[in-house]
Amino acid sequence: MQGLQPVRGTRDILPENMRRFRQVVETARELCERYGYLEMATPIFEFTEVFARPLGETSDVVSKEMYSFTDRGGESLTLRPEATAAVARAFLSEGLMHELPLKFFCHGPMFRYDRPQKGRWRQFHQINVELLGAAQPLGDVEIIALGGHILEALGVRPRTALELNSLGDAESRRAYRDVLIAYFSDHRDKLSEESQERLTRNPLRILDSKNEGDKRVAAGAPPLSEYLNQASVDFFAAVRAGLDTLGIGYALNPKLVRGLDYYSHTIFEFTTEDLGAQATVMGGGRYDGLIELLGGPATPGVGWAAGIERLSMLMASTPPASRPFVVVPIGAQAEAKALAVTHALRQAGLRVELGFSGNVKKRMKRADKLGARAAVLMGEDELAQNAATVRDLESGKQELIPLDALSERLAQFR
Template sequence: MSNKITSIRGMNDVLPEQTPLWQWLEQRARAVLAAYGYQEIRLPIVERTELFARGIGEVTDIVEKEMYTFADRNDDSLTLRPEGTAGCVRAAEQHGLLYNQTQRLWYTGPMFRYERPQAGRSRQFHQIGVETFGIATPDIDAEVILLTARLWKELGLSDQVTLELNTLGDNDDRARYREALVAFLREHRERLDEDSQNRLERNPLRVLDSKDPGTREVLENAPRLADHLGDEARAHFDGLRALLDAAGVPYVINPNLVRGLDYYGRTVFEWTTTALGAQGTVCAGGRYDGLVQQLGGKPTPAVGFGMGLERLVLLLEKRRPELPEPISIYITSDQVARPEALILAEKLRSALPGEGIFVECGPSQLKKQLKRARESGAMFAVIIGENEVREGFISVSVLGDFTEQYKLFKEDLAGWLSLQLKNLKNLNSL
C-alpha cells in the first residue's frame, strides 16, 4: 500500500512548465488594469459564512451546494470564498473606501466551490475580479466591458469570444416579471427538468439559465423581461448599448442571461466561447447596486466582473502565444571553475538587471551542461573551465550556433552581453 499523499480532487497543481503561460496572462491583465487606473486590493481567502449567505443569496446553488464551510475552534462558521465580490464589498465598507467617493478596484486569487471537476472547472480555481463603486451611470458599465475587450485584444483572443448582454431591470421590474414568469412556468411544470422545478417557487429567474433541452424549449415561448422594464432601467440599457456601439464593440442580446447570483440588477454580461465545449463562459459580471446596502452599508451603485484564469489558459494553450524565455544567459563550468562561475553570475545580475542568469551546480560533465543550455532557451552560454580561470578570459557561445564562440576578458563580458542582448531583442521586435 502506497504512503504517498496526493492532491485533493479538483484542487490542481500548476507545474513549472505551465507557470510561464499563467505569468504571461497575469502580467498582461495587470498592465490593462493599470492603463484604466484600477487599484489592486488583496482580500482574505476565508470569510464569515454569513457574508456569502446574505450577499450571494441563500437559495442559490453556490450557497446551498457548493461552499466549503466549516466551524473554527470558536464555533464560528467560516467559508472559503466561492467568489470575490462579496468580500470586496465587505472590505471596502469596513475600511471606509465608499464614503463620498468612487472606487475602481481589482483583485486576483483562488476561489473554492464544490463542483464536479472537468476541463476548465476546478474546485479550487483562480479569478481576476474588478469592482467599481459610486457611479450609477451606464458609462462605467461600458468601461468595464471595454476593459475586457482590450484584454482579449492583448491576449490575441478577440476572435475567440462573444459578448452576450442583457438587463435585469430594477427590483420593481423583476417583481412584475417574476409573477408573469412563474404563472407561465407553472402551466408547463411537467416539462421542466428537476432543478428547474425546484427553482420555480424559490428562485424562478434561475430557470432561465437552465441548460436542459426540454426546459430550453419551454423557455422559447416564456415572457420576456424586456417587456416588463421601467423607463429608468430601459434608458440605462439603451445608454450602455449606445456607448458600446460607438466604441465598435459587437454584442449579442441574450434575454435569458440572468447570472447565478442574487445581487445582480440592470446590466448583466458574459464573454463566451465555443472553443471549450460546455465551459463556455470565460468572463461574467454586471451591476449590483443593492449589494452594499444589503451587507450593511449605505446605498451604493456598483458594477464589476470576474474572469476565470483556468479557462483563459485553456484558450491560450490552443493559440500558443510566444512567451519570453526566463533564462537569457546560461553559465556552465567544471568543478575547478565553479566558485568563479557563482561569483561571475552575481556580477552579471548586478550589471544586467531583469535578465535571467542560470548557473549549473553540482557535478556534471561540461558536454551535458552545454546540452541543457541549448534546451533551456537561453540566448548565450557562458563557459568557464580551468583554462579560462588560469588565463583570465571567458568563452561565450551564441546558443543555436555553437560554431560561433567568442573569447572575452572578464571585465568586458557584461558590456558585450548587454549590447548583444539589446540587438537580439530589437531584431525579435521587428
C-alpha cells in the same frame, strides 16, 4: 486522504503552464491600471455570511458548492467562491464609502465544490474588476470595454462573443417575478422537478434551464424586456449606445439570467464555443443592491470575473521562457572564480546559471537543455588572461572576453 495525488478538482501549476497564467494576470493588471483599476486583494476566506447573504441562499453556489468549515473558535468560515462579495465586504470594513467612485482589480484562487470537467475545477483562478459608486450606464460601458480590451490583448477576443441582457431595477424585477410565477404556475406539471422548486424561490432561473421540457415552457413565457420600467429601459439603452459608440458588438440574449441573486440591470458574458460545455469566459454585471445586502449604505456597483484557466486555454501559445547564460568552470581551481563571476553577472541583471557539478561535457549538455543563449567558459587559459570564453550556443562561435567587459557583452545577446 488518497495518497500522493492532488485533491479532486485541484492541480499543480508547473512553470510552463504558469507562464500562461502570468500572461493573463500581467496583461490584465497592466490594462486595468490604464483604465484606473488598481490592484488590491482580499483574504481567500471570509465569514460564511459574507457570501451566503448576497449570493442568495437558493443559489447553487451557496446551497451546494461552498467550501465551509468551522474554525477552532467556532466561527463558520468559507473559502471564497467568488470575489465580488469579498470586495464589497472590504469596501465596508475599510470604510471606503467616502472615496467613491472606486475602481479595483484583483486576482487569485476561488473555490467551488463542483464535479470537475473541461474548463472547471474546484480550485480555479479568476481576474476581477469592480467599479463601486458609479450609478451611470457609463460605468457598465467602461467595465465591458475593459473586459473586451483584455481579451483582445490576450488574443482570445476573436474566439468569444459578447452576450448582453438587462434584468432591470429592483422594481422591474419584482413586477416581472410575479408575472413569471403566474405563468409558470399554469404550466407547473410540464416543468422539471428542479424547476418546480425554483418556481417559489427563484423563478427567473427557469428561463435559462437546459431541460428540454423547461425550454419549451420558457419559450412561451412573457419576455422580461416587456416588464422593464421606463428608467430601466432608458438605462439599458444608454449602455447599448455606449457600446455602439466604442464599436463593441454584442448579441442581446433575453434568456441570460446568471446564477447569483445580486445582479440588476446590465448582465453580460463573453462566451466561447471552444471550451466544451463551459461557454462563459468572462461574466458579470451590475449589482446595485449588494452593498446594502451586506449592511452598508446604498452603493451602486458593476464588475466582472474571468477564469484564468479558461483564458489560458484559449490562448494560442505559451509565452517563451527566458533564456539563461551558463557559466562553466573548467577544472577545480576555476570554480571559485566562476562563482564570483556568476554572482557579479546576476547583480548586473542577467539570468545566469552555475551548474552544481559535472565535467565540461555534462555542464554543456545541461546548458543546452536549459535553452541557454550562451555559455561562459572559464579554465586555466582564460583565468591567466583575466577573461572568459563566451560561446554562442546557436552559432557555435566563440570569443575571448575580458571579465570586466563580460556583462556588457552578454547583454548584447537576444
